[in-house]
Amino acid sequence: MTEAVIRPGSTAHSHGASEIPLQTRSERLRSSNPADHVAIDGRDEQWRYLDAARLAGLDVNVLSDAAGDLAFTGPNEFSFELVDATDPLFGTAGLPEDLPSANGWSAAAKAAKVTLNGEASEAAILKVDGIKRDRAAHIIVTSKVHSRGTVVIDHTGDASLAEIVEIIVGDESELTVVSIQDWDSEAVHTSAQFARIGRNAKLKHIVISLGGKTVRVTPTAEFTAPGAEVELLGLYFADAGQHLEHRSYVDHAVANCKSRVTYKGALQGKGAHTVWVGDVLIRKAAEGTDTYELNRNLLLTDGARADSVPNLEIETGEIEGAGHASASGRFDDEQLFYLQARGINELDARRLVVRGFLNEIIQKIGIESIETRLNESIEHELTRSIN
Amino acid sequence: MAILQIKNLHVSVDTEQGSKEILKGVDLTIRSGETHAIMGPNGSGKSTLAYTIAGHPKYTVTEGEILLDGENVLEMSVDERARAGLFLAMQYPVEIPGVSVSNFLRTAKTAITGEAPAIRPWIGEVREAMSNLKMDPGFTERNVNEGFSGGEKKRHEILQLELLKPHFAILDETDSGLDVDALRVVSEGVNRAKTAKGFGVLLITHYTRILNYIKPDFVHVFVAGKIAEEGGPELAERLEAEGYDRYVKA
Ligand SMILES: Nc1ncnc2c1ncn2[C@@H]1O[C@H](COP(=O)(O)OP(=O)(O)OP(=O)(O)O)[C@@H](O)[C@H]1O
Ligand SMILES: [Mg+2]
Numbered sequence: 001m002t003e004a005v006i007r008p009g010s011t012a013h014s015h016g017a018s019e020i021p022l023q024t025r026s027e028r029l030r031s032s033n034p035a036d037h038v039a040i041d042g043r044d045e046q047w048r049y050l051d052a053a054r055l056a057g058l059d060v061n062v063l064s065d066a067a068g069d070l071a072f073t074g075p076n077e078f079s080f081e082l083v084d085a086t087d088p089l090f091g092t093a094g095l096p097e098d099l100p101s102a103n104g105w106s107a108a109a110k111a112a113k114v115t116l117n118g119e120a121s122e123a124a125i126l127k128v129d130g131i132k133r134d135r136a137a138h139i140i141v142t143s144k145v146h147s148r149g150t151v152v153i154d155h156t157g158d159a160s161l162a163e164i165v166e167i168i169v170g171d172e173s174e175l176t177v178v179s180i181q182d183w184d185s186e187a188v189h190t191s192a193q194f195a196r197i198g199r200n201a202k203l204k205h206i207v208i209s210l211g212g213k214t215v216r217v218t219p220t221a222e223f224t225a226p227g228a229e230v231e232l233l234g235l236y237f238a239d240a241g242q243h244l245e246h247r248s249y250v251d252h253a254v255a256n257c258k259s260r261v262t263y264k265g266a267l268q269g270k271g272a273h274t275v276w277v278g279d280v281l282i283r284k285a286a287e288g289t290d291t292y293e294l295n296r297n298l299l300l301t302d303g304a305r306a307d308s309v310p311n312l313e314i315e316t317g318e319i320e321g322a323g324h325a326s327a328s329g330r331f332d333d334e335q336l337f338y339l340q341a342r343g344i345n346e347l348d349a350r351r352l353v354v355r356g357f358l359n360e361i362i363q364k365i366g367i368e369s370i371e372t373r374l375n376e377s378i379e380h381e382l383t384r385s386i387n
Numbered sequence: 388m389a390i391l392q393i394k395n396l397h398v399s400v401d402t403e404q405g406s407k408e409i410l411k412g413v414d415l416t417i418r419s420g421e422t423h424a425i426m427g428p429n430g431s432g433k434s435t436l437a438y439t440i441a442g443h444p445k446y447t448v449t450e451g452e453i454l455l456d457g458e459n460v461l462e463m464s465v466d467e468r469a470r471a472g473l474f475l476a477m478q479y480p481v482e483i484p485g486v487s488v489s490n491f492l493r494t495a496k497t498a499i500t501g502e503a504p505a506i507r508p509w510i511g512e513v514r515e516a517m518s519n520l521k522m523d524p525g526f527t528e529r530n531v532n533e534g535f536s537g538g539e540k541k542r543h544e545i546l547q548l549e550l551l552k553p554h555f556a557i558l559d560e561t562d563s564g565l566d567v568d569a570l571r572v573v574s575e576g577v578n579r580a581k582t583a584k585g586f587g588v589l590l591i592t593h594y595t596r597i598l599n600y601i602k603p604d605f606v607h608v609f610v611a612g613k614i615a616e617e618g619g620p621e622l623a624e625r626l627e628a629e630g631y632d633r634y635v636k637a
Contacts, residue, residue: 343498
């Protein structure tokens with residue numbers, strides 16, 4: 001367990017050696033051309049926890065564009081179209097920082113573009129369902145100035161998919177993007193999600209990873225103008241043999257922005273493996289930054305492994321606050337005993353404890369249909385763990 | 388009329404040096420309406436007895452039996468024991484992050500009675516019990532025991548006792564850490580629950596103070612994993628005056 005809070009005016013030097021990135025995060029290679037990227041190597045920090053063999057060839061295979069197979073539904077405030085690289089937003093939120101993303105990028109000539117034009121009370125849904133193997137998809141989600149709404153990208157069925165999601169949050173808008181990985185058990189998925197956040201804009205980005213053999217989601221948020229806020233939320237539940245990896249990166253490039261990163265996961269079964277790496281970079285110009293990141297993992301059984309690595313890089317002392325907390329713990333049998341001693345059976349007791357643990361995230365989602373679905377999934381996972 | 392019988396109970400815990408016997412033949416019978424106080428030095432095994440009755444997995448019964456109205460308690464799971472009417476107010480109540488008191492209480496009540504209580508009367512009942520225990524109604528929205536002070540945790544235990552209405556209440560140092568007012572409030576809670584339900588009480592304590600409020604019918608001196616002496620309320624007075632020296636030396 002590590003806890004650290006950097007107070008205004010102090011610098012990051014108090015951090016332990018393991019928390020210092022090998023290179024400054026901003027210097028990592030970015031390119032959409034696969035040839036610019038080196039082959040996946042376990043000695044590279046990015047691939048430290050994930051064996052390339054688990055990627056089912058997403059880094060090297062020839063992939064086919066899945067943009068045409070995505071199904072969009074949404075209220076009138078949204079528009080949906082397939083665009084190509086001539087679209088003015090194409091490639092403006094970020095560029096691939098690893099081989100699978102670059103491979104996906106170069107294979108996806110089209111991008112599925114969702115535009116939020118007004119205030120939508122109902123969420124738009126982009127379904128990525130059963131698109132099968134060796135696919136690539138490029139998705140662009142953007143919110144116009146003063147708009148407000150939610151886009152859900154819902155991944156189900158079987159697939160191997162190298163995905164890029166660009167999120168461009170317009171000035172003064174409030175956008176929620178939810179990425180649900182509820183794949184069948186053999187699916188393999190990499191998803192590089194890049195968000196560019198405009199002036200006084202708010203992004204709530206929610207990653208929910210439940211199903212799939214290998215899932216690697218890398219959300220990046222970059223502030224471009226002051227007064228903006230991002231909240232990166234993540235919830236995952238890994239079973240035996242599953243690898244669920246989340247690497248978030250918040251780039252405080254400008255002054256007076258706020259970020260909160262909160263990822264929580266539960267693990268059970270042999271070989272269940274989760275990884276969370278949370279990079280936050282506070283650049284020299286980013287005075288008045290307020291950031292906090294937290295990751296907690298609950299290990300329900302033996303044989304599961306949770307890696308949790310917060311990285312704070314701070315280039316200016318003039319900040320509001322910067323801190324992180326990270327902890328992974330076993331399921332507490334004393335909690336179970338306490339609840340059972342009040343008549344609650346073991347399954348219900350486990351359910352209460354795990355839900356309680358994940359509640360912090362679930363409560364923040366604020367979308368009822370997703371909360372219901374999550375509760376059902378957690379239920380399902382827990383029933384499995386007891387039997 | 389219910390009866391809880393503990394016969395020749397031997398209990399061990401696993402330690403790094405192997406199994407260690409803590410209870411060395413405890414005999415005790417409690418009937419509905421009776422209050423039994425257990426007093427004894429630190430480490431003598433009082434909590435072990437309480438936890439073993441409740442079924443904590445850490446303790447292994449190597450010999451003897453526990454019967455509730457003739458039923459073998461040792462064959463029941465922890466939750467079955469609670470549903471059968473055994474209640475343990477713990478010396479160190481556990482924090483459960485993310486689970487609200489109101490959710491917890493309702494889930495427990497539902498489990499014990501086998502059906503969800505009707506919402507309105509239930510909320511009323513919880514409110515009344517909390518007000519009797521001088522607990523702020525805001526506690527229902529807080530997470531179970533999280534950030535509660537020592538005394539608040541104990542009140543919360545007695546709140547559960549009042550709401551869950553067991554046949555036997557085992558109170559493990561419920562009085563420790565309570566200020567004088569809280570001691571009275573909590574004791575009244577126990578007495579109220581006892582009057583309403585007529586349950587039997589096994590009250591573990593280090594102090595005679597609480598016995599002024601909750602009058603014991605029997606006092607048991609617990610030493611080195613056994614009951615060393617039994618008597619009426621006057622025994623507690625003597626222990627207060629003389630301590631445990633004569634039992635420990637003997
Ligand atoms: N895991 C363990 N390893 C070794 N000894 C243990 C273990 N668990 C309990 N014990 C010992 O068992 C004995 C009885 O403990 P118990 O908690 O029942 O005492 P108690 O009478 O309730 O004491 P107190 O008055 O301090 O609450 C103690 O000596 C304790 O150290
Ligand atoms: Mg004790």
